[in-house]
Amino acid sequence: MSHLLPAFVLMTMAVAIHLFGGLVVVMHLRGQVDGQTRRPLLHALRLVVELFAALLLLHLTQVLLWALLYWWQIGWDLNTAVYFSTTTYATIGYGDVVPPPEWRLVAVLEGLTGVLMLGWSSAMVFAVVTRLFDPRNSKGE
Numbered sequence: 001m002s003h004l005l006p007a008f009v010l011m012t013m014a015v016a017i018h019l020f021g022g023l024v025v026v027m028h029l030r031g032q033v034d035g036q037t038r039r040p041l042l043h044a045l046r047l048v049v050e051l052f053a054a055l056l057l058l059h060l061t062q063v064l065l066w067a068l069l070y071w072w073q074i075g076w077d078l079n080t081a082v083y084f085s086t087t088t089y090a091t092i093g094y095g096d097v098v099p100p101p102e103w104r105l106v107a108v109l110e111g112l113t114g115v116l117m118l119g120w121s122s123a124m125v126f127a128v129v130t131r132l133f134d135p136r137n138s139k140g141e
Helices: 004-033 040-073 078-089 101-133
Strands: none
Touching (some): 004 101, 040 101
């Protein structure tokens, strides 16, 4: 059970990364959503690509933190730790790399964290895309 403390710390860090990183992204996009452009569809597409890239970077940062925990505590090489962390965070779970029994609950907590963070990102994408393509947001009204 002593392995769960670092997992809860990483869960808290994941929320903080997503909260503050997401705020920076949204503040950046907010200023650009209402920006006038001669090509609104290309402008919207660029903003959505920026959003996806920023969210992917936030998720990869979180995956790397979990991987560093596995590398440091379990002793896996970094490649194996990143691979395991990625498949666990994304809840793919191939099962070809399995942590020692005392670390399995940590992996479960990473999976739960990944589900929540990925869901949070989905909500952000939905909100931004809705704002970009809502006809009530056109300049004619």
